[in-house]
Amino acid sequence: MSKSSKQSKRGEPRGLEVLLDPALNKSMAFTREERERYGLRGLLPPAIVSQRTQISRALENIRRKDSDIERFIYLQSLATRNERLLYRLVLDHIEEILPVIYTPTVGQACKEFAHIFRQTRGMYVTADDRGEIRKLFDNWPYDDVRVIVVTDGERILGLGDLGANGMGIPIGKLALYTALGGIAPGKTLPVMFDVGTDNAELRGDPLYLGLDRPRLRGVPYFELFDEFVEAVQDVYPNALLQFEDFATPNAYALLRRYRDKILCFNDDIQGTAAMTLAGIHASTRLSGIEFADMRIMFVGAGSAATGIADLMTEAFVATGLSRDEARQRLWFVDIDGLVVADRADTLLPHNLPYAHEHERCDLGAAIDAIEPHALIGATGVAGTFPRAAVERMAAINERPVIFALSNPTSNAECTAEQAYAWTGGRAIFASGSPFKPVEINGETVTPGQGNNAHIFPGVGLGAVMSGARVVTDEMFLAAAATLAEAVADENIRQGTVYPPLSSIREISVAIAVAVAEIAHSTGLARYERPSDGLVAHIKSQMFDPTY
Ligand code: NAD
Numbered sequence: 001m002s003k004s005s006k007q008s009k010r011g012e013p014r015g016l017e018v019l020l021d022p023a024l025n026k027s028m029a030f031t032r033e034e035r036e037r038y039g040l041r042g043l044l045p046p047a048i049v050s051q052r053t054q055i056s057r058a059l060e061n062i063r064r065k066d067s068d069i070e071r072f073i074y075l076q077s078l079a080t081r082n083e084r085l086l087y088r089l090v091l092d093h094i095e096e097i098l099p100v101i102y103t104p105t106v107g108q109a110c111k112e113f114a115h116i117f118r119q120t121r122g123m124y125v126t127a128d129d130r131g132e133i134r135k136l137f138d139n140w141p142y143d144d145v146r147v148i149v150v151t152d153g154e155r156i157l158g159l160g161d162l163g164a165n166g167m168g169i170p171i172g173k174l175a176l177y178t179a180l181g182g183i184a185p186g187k188t189l190p191v192m193f194d195v196g197t198d199n200a201e202l203r204g205d206p207l208y209l210g211l212d213r214p215r216l217r218g219v220p221y222f223e224l225f226d227e228f229v230e231a232v233q234d235v236y237p238n239a240l241l242q243f244e245d246f247a248t249p250n251a252y253a254l255l256r257r258y259r260d261k262i263l264c265f266n267d268d269i270q271g272t273a274a275m276t277l278a279g280i281h282a283s284t285r286l287s288g289i290e291f292a293d294m295r296i297m298f299v300g301a302g303s304a305a306t307g308i309a310d311l312m313t314e315a316f317v318a319t320g321l322s323r324d325e326a327r328q329r330l331w332f333v334d335i336d337g338l339v340v341a342d343r344a345d346t347l348l349p350h351n352l353p354y355a356h357e358h359e360r361c362d363l364g365a366a367i368d369a370i371e372p373h374a375l376i377g378a379t380g381v382a383g384t385f386p387r388a389a390v391e392r393m394a395a396i397n398e399r400p401v402i403f404a405l406s407n408p409t410s411n412a413e414c415t416a417e418q419a420y421a422w423t424g425g426r427a428i429f430a431s432g433s434p435f436k437p438v439e440i441n442g443e444t445v446t447p448g449q450g451n452n453a454h455i456f457p458g459v460g461l462g463a464v465m466s467g468a469r470v471v472t473d474e475m476f477l478a479a480a481a482t483l484a485e486a487v488a489d490e491n492i493r494q495g496t497v498y499p500p501l502s503s504i505r506e507i508s509v510a511i512a513v514a515v516a517e518i519a520h521s522t523g524l525a526r527y528e529r530p531s532d533g534l535v536a537h538i539k540s541q542m543f544d545p546t547y
Contacts, residue, residue, distance in 0.1 A: 015039040022083045023186060026547055029054060051547055054082075055089050062097075068105040073116055075101055079175070080119050083185045087545035090179040094501045098176075102453065104408030104433050106172045107157045113165035114207045121171055122190030124164070125228050127216045133224075134231040142186045145236045146464045149173045150191040150228075154215070154247040155268075158380030158411040161247075163197025164210025169244050173267070173456070180504045181457025181512075182542025183464070189239075193228060195221060222253070229258060238526070240463050240471075242267055242456065248303040252350050263463060265471040269307030271452040271459070272378075272405070274476040274483070276308045277315055279403060279450045280374060281484035282497035283428045287399040289373055292319035294329065297372035299363060299413060300379035301334040304405065306350045308376060311480070313353075314473045327353055331370050335379075338366040367392045374401035377413030381406065385414035387422050394423035402427045405450060409433035416447040430497050448491075448498035455479050457504070458511025465512060465538050466519035467526030474522070478514040483507060512538050 018024050018038050026034075028049045035041050058078065065071045075097070078086045090097045099105060109116065123140060125133055153166025170190030177183045195216035202208050216224065232241060241264040243254055255266045265271070284291050296312065298305040309330045316326035332339035332354050339351055340358045347355055361369065367389060375393055377385055385404060393400035400423055404413040409431070416435035419427040425440035430448040437446045459479050463471055486499045486507045499507060513534045519525040520534075530537035 016043060019043060022080050025082045026051075026084070027054065027082055029547060051085065051088055054085050055092060058085065058089055059093065062100075068100055069108050069112065069116065071100045072105050072109050073118070076171075077118060079185075080121070083178075084545040084547055086175075087179050087185075087543070090175070091505065091545065094179075094504070098451075098453070098501055099434060101175050102172045103157065103451070104410075106168050107159055107408045109172075110156050110162050110165050110168040111159060113162070113168050114202075114205060114209045117207075117209060122167060122192065124167075124192045124194055126194040126211055127196060127213075127220075127224060128211070130224055130227065133227045134234060137231055137235040140189065140235075142189075144187055145189045145239050146187040147174065147177050147181075147183050147240050147242065147460050148189045148191055148232060148236070149177075149242045149244055150193050151244045152193040152195055152246055152250070153197065153210070154245070154250065156245050157407045161197055161199045161202075161215075163199055163202050163208070164192050164194045165202065165208075166245060167192040173242070173244060176453050177457050177460060178543060180453055181461040181508050182505070182544075183457075183461065184543035187543075189236075191228075193225065195224065221250070222257070225254065225257075229262065233262065238263075238464070238467060240264065240460050242460065244268065246303075248350075249348065251303045260470060263468055263470060265459070265476075266303070266307070267452055267456050269303050270311065270471070270473075270476050271456040272304045273307040273309075273311035274455045274459070274480040275450050275452050276376060276403065276405065277311055277477070277480040278454070278483035279430050279448065279497045280312070280401065281480065282448075282487045282492065283374070283399075283401045285487075285492050286428050286495070286497070287373070287397070287401065292316065292321070294374060295331070295370060295372045296329060296374045296376060297331045297333065297366065297370060299333050299375060299377045299384055300381075300406075301332040301339055301347075301351050301354075302378060302380075303350075304378035305332065305376065306354075308378070309354055311473060311476055315477055315480070318477065328356065330354055331356065331366065331372065333363045333366055337362050363389050364392060367396070371396050373397055374403065376401075376403045376405065378405045379413060380411055382411050382413070385419075387418070390414060390419060390422040390427070394426060397426075399426055399428050403430045403450065405430075405432040407432045409435065416445075419447075420445055428495065428497060445495040446491075448496040449501070450498050451501070453501070454483050454498060454504060454507065455511065458482075458508035459515050461508055461538065461542070462512035462515025463519065465527075465534075465541060466516035466524075468515070468519040469524045469526060471515075472518070472522075472524070475515045475518050478518055479511045482511045482514045486510065509535065509538055509542075 149170035151166045153163045156162040156166045174188040194210045196211045196213040243266040313326045341355045402419045419429040420440045430450045435447045520529045
């Protein structure tokens with residue numbers, strides 16, 4: 001038996017304890033010798049099977065279920081029985097399993113979290129723990145936590161305030177960290193920062209499992225978060241803290257508060273940005289337009305779209321533009337129309353750098369006036385790329401770039417079919433959630449899925465492996481460039497600007513190497529550069545679920 005990937009604080013377990021420890025359990029795959037050695041004889045059916053056979057059984061069980069939410073529940077319980085089997089299954093069948101453990105199914109799982117709840121996972125840090133948060137960490141049984149994903153549940157995917165039900169997101173993201181970034185399960189910690197919820201429906205639900213009170217806001221909220229961060233720094237000083245699905249004002253406020261002080265990033269802002277920038281870079285191979293010459297229009301001006309624009313600003317600056325020139329390439333349309341200087345008093349601080357001098361107008365008129373090469377949607381609202389707007393993009397551009405990033409699939413700004421149909425098949429389309437290939441003009445076009453999972457596991461892995469003190473924009477630019485380069489010519493020919501999900505683990509290594517390289521060369525790494533080289537070192541440290 002391999003040593004537990006979770007370093008338990010207790011002694012080496014035996015017998016039933018082994019079978020009940022998801023990090024140790026191999027169930028019927030324990031060999032005769034292992035059964036003897038660990039006191040398992042008589043506790044297991046006599047047949048000894050391979051991990052491959054166990055995967056076949058698990059797949060049979062998954063496929064027999066009637067709905068994705070039932071499949072989700074099955075996989076969650078597999079995580080509490082046999083971690084290595086779960087992660088081997090995810091890696092071997094990623095295209096089938098990823099949409100079940102993460103988007104789109106995780107959205108429904110969060111909505112129903114209190115009703116499908118079986119067994120607790122992760123940590124709940126609540127407003128009632130003020131002054132005592134450090135003590136909670138004494139109850140967490142693992143010593144070497146390297147990646148923490150935290151949410152306060154206020155803006156879960158495109159679904160709004162789901163309170164403590166949002167715990168499904170840190171759990172799901174960390175499952176991806178393990179599968180795609182090779183961070184061992186025992187080195188991950190999902191955290192629900194529960195400060196209440198303003199979702200009246202949830203609070204009226206007798207099964208709701210979070211704090212039944214309105215959200216804590218303002219100074220007390222940030223003081224509580226400071227206490228949480230201090231506790232993390234004290235117990236796990238080498239851990240990366242990843243912020244997920246905070247409402248936009250808090251997302252920005254927290255990022256600004258900590259990004260230069262501790263190892264952290266916000267995936268909705270920075271991960272989405274790098275993922276989208278990679279897609280834009282790859283789109284230039286189809287459109288023939290240089291990135292440095294592009295004008296880009298965002299529909300939706302929240303944390304996702306603004307994060308993309310902020311990183312694109314840096315990318316334009318890297319091509320030689322001034323910061324002001326770079327921002328002039330980036331335009332926003334929100335629910336009230338084009339974001340312009342004249343609207344400054346109603347805009348949030350993060351919108352102001354992009355509130356250019358222009359008359360107020362709607363999306364259609366804005367496309368006519370600004371003639372963008374790309375339309376990037378992050379509204380969370382279906383139908384926000386209306387037919388007329390997409391047709392205008394096609395009238396201006398030979399290959400209009402149309403990215404409908406909102407999740408889940410039902411919230412995408414337009415569907416893949418619409419984008420291709422309204423542009424005569426000329427759109428370079430990508431979405432946040434999966435769409436099936438589309439037949440157009442006798443050809444099959446495969447929409448790319450721009451998933452943050454292309455970026456964050458690699459960035460996190462590189463940061464953790466080098467012991468980076470902070471995560472910089474330069475690291476995200478490098479991650480975007482690495483991802484764009486990983487799109488094969490064959491994928492580009494099919495109209496796809498993202499690599500298939502099956503290649504993410506390999507891409508994560510390449511991104512991790514790029515990120516670690518920056519950490520080492522800019523003096524941000526706390527660890528020595530490995531003598532065996534970054535690639536070999538990082539690969540050797542990755543959790544391998546095979547037994
Ligand atoms: P947010 O609430 O901060 O912002 C939403 C923005 O959309 C606001 O500016 C709002 O004014 C605008 N909006 C709403 N309705 C509109 C309309 N009818 N027309 C124009 N603008 C409209 O949310 P966010 O954090 O920025 O996330 C937005 C979406 O982006 C979510 O649905 C999320 O799923 C998606 N997202 C996708 C990925 C990905 O990997 N694909 C990553 C992060 C976020």
